[in-house]
Amino acid sequence: MIGRLNHVAIVVPDLAAASRLYAETLGGKVSAPVAQPAHGVTVVFVELPNTKIELLEPLGEGSPVKSFLDRNPSGGMHHVCYEVDDILAARDHLKAEGARVLGDGEPKIGAHDKPVLFLHPKDFCGTLVELEQA
Ligand SMILES: CC[C@@H](C(=O)O)C(=O)SCCNC(=O)CCNC(=O)[C@H](O)C(C)(C)COP(=O)(O)OP(=O)(O)OC[C@H]1O[C@@H](n2cnc3c(N)ncnc32)[C@H](O)[C@@H]1OP(=O)(O)O
Numbered sequence: 001m002i003g004r005l006n007h008v009a010i011v012v013p014d015l016a017a018a019s020r021l022y023a024e025t026l027g028g029k030v031s032a033p034v035a036q037p038a039h040g041v042t043v044v045f046v047e048l049p050n051t052k053i054e055l056l057e058p059l060g061e062g063s064p065v066k067s068f069l070d071r072n073p074s075g076g077m078h079h080v081c082y083e084v085d086d087i088l089a090a091r092d093h094l095k096a097e098g099a100r101v102l103g104d105g106e107p108k109i110g111a112h113d114k115p116v117l118f119l120h121p122k123d124f125c126g127t128l129v130e131l132e133q134a
């Protein structure tokens with residue numbers, strides 16, 4: 001069911017500093033920051049030949065990455081995002097398998113203007129999983 005690795009996300013305390021690190025120290029191709037108020041984060045993408053790194057900074061009150069950053073003040077790996085051909089079929093299959101789909105279970109439009117869902121990290125080997133419609 002899961003397809004390509006779309007991105008690996010890293011939560012950071014300072015998005016400008018992390019963008020400089022990826023652009024200047026690592027020589028990556030780094031996008032401009034984009035606020036995603038519906039997701040409570042500001043996002044920068046680093047384009048790699050085979051996938052992307054998503055740098056995330058909390059945005060606004062109640063950001064879903066705030067407590068993660070409180071626990072990991074210098075930042076850390078936050079989630080992996082797999083592409084799926086049919087996100088509703090994937091969701092229904094996962095629910096039938098007993099996995100917890102986060103939020104209200106309905107896909108939201110993500111950073112690539114495609115529907116996304118999140119799966120509880122405790123159900124996937126301690127790793128928060130994002131699914132994105134391919
Ligand atoms: C830009 C849009 C989009 C895209 O298109 O790419 C995005 O990527 S948005 C990214 C941000 N959005 C989300 O992460 C939404 C889904 N996340 C959540 O709903 C919450 O973050 C969460 C997964 C429910 C965790 O919330 P939190 O407040 O941290 O909950 P707890 O403190 O109760 O933690 C419970 C338990 O889970 C462990 N945990 C939490 N986060 C992670 C994580 N990222 N990876 C692994 N484990 C995680 C946490 O340590 C707790 O464990 P215990 O202490 O053992 O109970």
Ligand SMILES: [Co+2]
Pocket residue numbers: 007009054079081130
């Ligand atoms: Co993501």
